[in-house]
Amino acid sequence: AETGYDLWLRYQPLQNQTVLTTYRQQISGITLGGNAETMKIIGEELQHGLSAMLQKKITVTNKSSSTASLIAATGISPLLAGTEVKKLLAQTGEEGFIILSQNINGQKRIIISGNTDKAVLYGAFHFLRLIQTEQAIHNLQVVSVPKVKLRMLNHWDNMNRTVERGYAGFSLWNWHTLPGYIDPRYIDYARANASIGINGTVLTNVNANATILTKNYLEKVKALADAFRPYGIKVYLTARFSAPIEIGGLKTADPLDEKVRQWWKDKVKEIYQYVPDFGGFVVKANSEGQPGPQDYKRSHTDGANMLAEAVAPFNGIIMWRAFVYSAEKNVDRHKQAYDEFVPLDGSFNKNVMVQVKNGAIDFMPREPFHPLFGAMPKTPLMMEFQVTQEYLGQATNLVYLGPLFKECLEADTYTNGKGSTVAKVLDGSFNKAQTLTGITGVANIGNDINWCGHPFAQANWYAMGRLAWDHSLSAERIAEEWLRMTYSNHPAFLQTASKLMMESRETYVQYSNPIGLHHIMGTGHHYGPAPWVSNLNRPDWNPVYYHKADSIGIGFNRTATGSNALEQYHPEARKIWENMNTCEEKNLLWFHHVPWTFKMKSGRNLWDELCFNYYTGAEKVKTMQQAWAGLEPYVDKQRHDQVRMLLNVQYDEAIWWRNACLLYFQTFSKKPIPANYPQPDKT
Ligand code: GCU
Incomplete structure (x- = not known):
């Protein structure tokens, strides 16, 4: 089969x-x-x-x-x-x-x-x-010729077979049987990556503990590195900032402490004895409770440069993540990374990259590009996409991410005038002295037989690699390539299946987070709707913090009269968003608190438009089901059945999103669902 x-x-x-x-x-x-x-x-x-x-x-x-x-x-x-x-x-x-x-x-x-x-x-x-x-x-x-040098995957492996935000079974890395047993899957993994030009893999989770840096584990890391090397893939690890305390017996992890600096130098030397071409570290510091230099009143630069110095003699690099925010700051989360990192531009060592998520909140179904892109001209920025669909239906929803990746890569930062796309910021077009360039993706790979859970989720791994190699490829072209290789070259198949893929992300946005809504998913698991949650002890994790629905309207005012996150974008870039009346509608509620009665371009008021989106989005899943049913002659039974059943699940979930969100938001809008849409069913 x-x-x-x-x-x-x-x-x-x-x-x-x-x-x-x-x-x-x-x-x-x-x-x-x-x-x-x-x-x-x-x-x-x-x-x-x-x-x-x-x-x-x-x-x-x-x-x-x-x-x-x-x-x-x-x-x-x-x-x-x-x-x-x-x-x-x-x-x-x-x-x-x-x-x-x-x-x-x-x-x-x-x-x-x-x-x-x-x-x-x-x-x-x-x-x-x-x-x-x-x-x-x-x-x-x-x-x-690849447009960026580092084309990577981040595996959020917890070293106990689980994968944080992984929806395709357990981790591929079987630490227990390593280093003795090289699972043939490691080789097939390397082949698949080489086939799309991926040349680096971060084996561990950004939240992983320091155990990976101990001798027993380094032997396992070496075994993987040896297996991947002939395929052109370098191995990287996450470095837990407090490792000198946890596994080194030191009292502090202060990056300016000589003993700490020496500890890292020794540790790095040891790693290179196992893996002579070790790539370097990814670091999540002072974010979501992870330790970091700020625990010692030091800066991100102090932390990153300490590690950079340790790996520099071996040509290693540090990817320091910009995903930082904390509730205590009491500042719109959207603004915090920019506030912390822009002042540090130019202060990092040459072998440091700052790794920035595509958007300022967190891998939402739709997010405006992160304002850091274009705002740190003296620092190489690495793109962090999420391939695993944490906020996009995980492994049950068919959502092709090619259009999401492209939307961000092609967004115009205006840093160096019109056409200063995020892609050009990444590939070093604006800085000839920039030697490090890169795009990484949080992997959606696990030990499910088909690697990614949903058969179509494989396309997201594929698209991530292809775009890292050449960001100018279109999402359509990549979808078509993948479909031809994965299913069939038959023109009738391709026409329907490619449309199915190309529309899938927009459909997901429509039935879950339309018009710029974001972070209204179930908290903790991040699956399904929960816009009503307001009781988490971290206010910035509560969905109500993001949609701000009230009797007047809905949406997050990020203009000058609100949090003014807009100010972090170049004046030309922010033009498409700053005025509620002319704001690009797909991001309207991201930037504005909009009255329920506000007139949308369609002629409908905002409430009706919201209903329209939730209803059409859910209906479109029906269209996806029909399209897939028609493709039965071209697809083997097993994969056809699997996608068919998952589309049934997806339809139920679309209805769940639609009903849950509309019934909840209706308690604020106090308006009826327009008569021409079917009423939310009670099931
Ligand atoms: C998201 C995700 C976490 C992850 C974090 C990160 O918030 O839900 O599981 O640790 O991103 O990227 O660090």
């Missing part, structure tokens, strides 16, 4: 006979330049993938006399002497690749090359993708 285990690397026999016949003529075998470990992997992957898709035996050889149609080799290989390859590789750096159709000695060959074996590996996976998606290969001129 088709379980979904193979992700987008299914390599099914191609169904289109014309395409198949052409490929079978074009592809005979593979000549590999070298036999280092990564080269062997390239040979195996190409052989396995192509043989399966073309239903013919593809041979692999190292012999330079071979006339096999494919050559996979780095630029220095004698196999490529006399070709244009060298010239092209001048622009591809360490990780970029080329795929080139060339005549060599009168023979048509396809060259996959790059400056390193790892680059060739990326090229090999891209070539397989071309075949999987049935693209023409007779005249290939592909030059592909």
Whole structure:
């Protein structure tokens, strides 16, 4: 049965006979330049993938006399002497690749090359993708260079098999059987990541304790690092700031204390003995109760630079998170990261990145871009997306996040004039001296057979990787690629399934958090609606803090008459939001407290518009169900059934969101649900 285990690397026999016949003529075998470990992997992957898709035996050889149609080799290989390859590789750096159709000695060959074996590996996976998606290969001129250097996943692994905000079973990392047992899944995980260009993985949760830094665990970390290395993936860990106390026996973790500094230096040295190419640390400090430099009246800079100094001799980096806020400050949570970090711009060591979530609150279904993007020109900022759908229906709702990622990447910060998109802030376009660039995603991977829980959640892992490689790719294109590889190249399938994916996030927003509502989910588990909760001891965790519904209206006033979070955006950027009458409606209640009677662009008043959104959103899930039912001929039974059943669950949940939110907000608006919408049912 088709379980979904193979992700987008299914390599099914191609169904289109014309395409198949052409490929079978074009592809005979593979000549590999070298036999280092990564080269062997390239040979195996190409052989396995192509043989399966073309239903013919593809041979692999190292012999330079071979006339096999494919050559996979780095630029220095004698196999490529006399070709244009060298010239092209001048622009591809360490990780970029080329795929080139060339005549060599009168023979048509396809060259996959790059400056390193790892680059060739990326090229090999891209070539397989071309075949999987049935693209023409007779005249290939592909030059592909990643737009950011660090393309990572953050695993929120708690070291006890659980994953914080993980909805796909237990953690992949089985610390108990490591280092002795290398689960074949670790290898398949690495393959999947390499296929989309992910080159780093943070093994542990941002809230994890310091145990990971002890000897026994470092041996386990080493085993994983060794398994991932041939796939171009570096391992990173989270560093609990109080580790010197917890596992080092010191009395303090004060970053300016000499003993503490030395402890970290020694610890880092020890780590590099196990993992010579260890990537560095991610740190969550002074946030949500985690220890940090502020416990000692020191700054984020003091904390980050202390660690940066320890890893610098080994080329390691520190990713210091900007996700900080505290209830005591009594300031709109939206503003706190900016307030704390902007004054520190320029104060961090060269090997520090500040890791910023896409929005200022917390991975909401829709969030305006984080005001820190563009506001720290002297500090490399790393994007932190959330791939796991903590606030987007977790593993039961079909929500394709491509459009969410893109919405943020393409948002205009106006820092350097019009067109200063978040993506350009990330990729270093505005700062030629910037050497560190990166995008990371909080992983949605667990030990479920299909890795991600919902079959379509795999698309979010895929999209995150593809966008980290090239943020200019469209969400549509990525969805289509993924669908072709994961399900079918059939045009009728693609048309419907791609629409289903592309509309899914907006639909989720509509039935859960429309018009800029946010943080009204069930507290603790973050699943389903609970806008009424007001009794948590941290006021900034209460949904009522965010929607502020009252008899006049609903929404959070973040203009100058309110919290003035708007002030943190560039004056040009804030224009689309600052005036209630012209504010982009999708973010209206994010920035304004709006009267129930306010007239929306549709002509409806705000209350009716809210009803309209909740009702249409829920109805759209029905449309998704119908669309999926029509795709039965193209999808294997097991995965079709799974998505079908989950869409039933999703429909129930959409109705739950709709009824719960409207019935609750109605106690403030005191207005009826418009007669032309069905009344909330009592079930
Ligand atoms: C969210 C999430 C937490 C997580 C935190 C973080 O608040 O609910 O589980 O620890 O983000 O990113 O640090």
